[in-house]
């Protein structure tokens with residue numbers, strides 16, 4: 001349409017439009033919501049039959065409202081409340097109404113109008129007074145381009161070529177063919193001013209930019225603004241197109257959303273509007289930074305880079321994304337090159353060990369030797385220390401003391417119940433819910449590569465089974481030659497454990513597999529005597545418990561006798577764990593008492609002293625009474641010494657009785673094969689020597705045993721018992737029974753016997769003697785060949801209180817058991833053969 005030929009009045013009814021801009025030469029559909037404009041439309045609608053009348057309006061955009069134009073969804077192109085004229089833009093477009101439809105919804109419905117832009121207008125002045133808005137306007141006829149204006153010519157060429165470029169892109173975006181043909185026609189034939197208007201209304205740039213083009217009634221500034229906007233939009237479209245082409249066709253709904261976001265980010269970035277990165281990108285960037293800071297080994301770095309690359313290609317909602325991300329997190333959190341520096345001073349270490357533990361002299365000495373060598377050698381390629389002893393003797397806390405003496409971080413790995421090799425080595429990543437093993441987890445927790453790892457309860461670790469062999473995995477961990485390249489299945493890169501100081505603890509030696517045992521140096525810690533327990537309680541346990549119950553040091557004062565009472569009457573153990581628990585019970589009671597007094601403001605009535613009587617009141621009736629004192633001296637009852645499965649020693653009673661019968665031997669008390677055999681040997685030996693022992697009156701008497709049944713019982717019937725060391729006690733019990741001689745209950749014995757009556761050495765002597773001491777035994781009969789154990793290990797104060805008698809054969813045992821009385825005839829005085837063995 002040639003705008004120059006159309007007569008536009010200079011007073012026009014005004015139609016405010018929101019978020020849209022009408023340009024000359026373009027059409028715009030509108031819904032009329034504003035009341036006054038609707039009245040205008042009503043009027044036009046009524047007079048529409050008058051074919052000669054041309055209905056012109058001035059479409060004036062509302063000024064951009066920065067706070068809500070972008071966020072509010074516009075459903076109505078004309079503002080539905082009377083917009084103040086101050087909010088209307090000063091330029092607009094004179095338009096002809098080409099279509100007008102009445103509201104379908106009756107009163108309150110909206111007119112639908114299609115307007116066609118004719119010329120730019122400037123609002124000179126608003127005229128009020130009519131039911132609708134009117135304004136005096138200046139109409140800008142389309143400027144004719146002069147051929148001699150080179151600058152304008154150049155701009156026109158540039159605009160056309162930009163238009164063509166846009167066309168090519170739009171073609172690629174598969175817009176409707178009709179629209180494309182029209183556009184091409186326009187590019188080829190339209191005047192530069194109209195082309196600028198058309199292109200800007202086609203590509204939908206931001207509202208403000210459109211307004212800028214509307215304001216440009218001068219051709220030069222319009223073309224310049226249009227070229228500028230078009231160039232930027234083309235650039236953006238190219239990026240969109242690039243992203244589009246790579247993802248097109250392959251995506252499901254979620255992928256599409258992800259890539260649309262990517263497109264949006266790319267567009268924003270191009271516009272310089274990008275304010276923040278997406279959370280996924282943040283995540284990957286953060287992970288990359290953490291990996292860079294982790295000081296990875298070359299192998300780990302290679303794996304990390306490979307996985308990072310995969311992660312970047314993945315969509316965050318993919319299940320695999322989290323797996324790769326967790327793996328990378330693990331890699332970034334393993335202390336590959338971070339370590340603490342050792343502050344080993346032997347004197348300091350000695351005082352640290354002394355401070356933390358009472359007694360344990362040989363253990364402390366060996367630990368100090370170990371630390372000294374460590375300091376001189378400056379590497380960990382030494383034997384692995386294994387602290388072996390019953391529960392509660394301070395193995396774990398010794399490990400802690402070593403760590404603090406070295407100034408290293410400490411971590412305890414509990415191996416009790418570890419049945420699956422993967423718990424040590426980790427699961428392969430293909431496994432659902434895969435995790436690194438306990439070693440890698442420990443390293444991550446401490447955050448340094450040279451901690452002290454305490455492998456607690458190494459004897460409880462499982463052996464070869466369906467789930468692999470955890471103890472074989474430990475072999476690699478503990479071997480200084482191999483552990484610099486330990487392979488955790490999850491991490492799947494070599495992990496250097498050569499700087500870690502491993503210390504193991506165990507209760508028993510037997511369950512530890514021989515190859516594992518071979519790699520460790522055993523340091524035995526036996527149970528404590530009551531004397532030692534008293535000192536430990538006084539120096540360590542009581543202050544610790546007082547503090548942990550929120551009391552001050554002077555608030556609980558327990559006399560030595562009372563402490564000893566707790567140890568003897570309420571605990572029966574090799575270690576001090578139960579003792580600590582009972583002391584905690586006392587502290588609790590005192591804490592309640594003090595808190596009560598404090599609440600009633602009677603703290604002066606609070607008594608911190610605790611006597612033996614108080615102990616009974618607080619802890620209740622004694623749990624363990626004295627086994628020895630209670631037992632009556634009776635023929636057939638003998639005290640033996642045992643070594644329990646937990647590694648602590650104890651006393652055990654053997655009761656034998658006889659009754660008329662047929663020479664049967666009955667054994668009860670949950671006995672194992674070996675102990676049953678010992679009983680057989682004992683009865684055979686006693687039968688063979690019955691005349692010599694004065695049991696039978698004639699050497700050839702055979703009816704004595706065939707008319708009697710013998711029953712031997714080991715009380716504490718629920719506790720399984722086995723081993724050969726009860727042999728001497730069994731023979732003594734039988735001799736005592738048949739000879740009607742009593743063995744004092746304060747005499748205990750241990751030793752294996754042979755059929756010839758020889759006494760063989762047994763294990764756990766130190767623990768047995770300490771247990772005997774605890775139980776109030778004052779004479780212990782031991783095999784002679786165990787003398788070295790007593791000399792080396794048993795504490796001096798125990799040896800001072802217990803008489804130890806060494807025996808080579810049964811006669812030595814019987815003599816010591818019956819208080820030096822020889823109840824048998826010397827073999828030389830007996831005519832005949834004693835034994836053929």
Ligand SMILES: Nc1ncnc2c1ncn2[C@@H]1O[C@H](COP(=O)(O)OP(=O)(O)OP(=O)(O)O)[C@@H](O)[C@H]1O
Pocket residue numbers: 356357358359360389390391392393394395396397398456505506507536540541575576577580
């Ligand atoms: N000689 C000691 N001096 C001071 N405290 C001790 C001593 N022995 C043990 N304790 C204390 O006894 C408690 C139990 O010790 P710890 O946990 O080290 O026992 P453990 O030998 O490792 O037992 P388990 O074999 O059951 O693990 C700790 O509070 C520890 O401080």
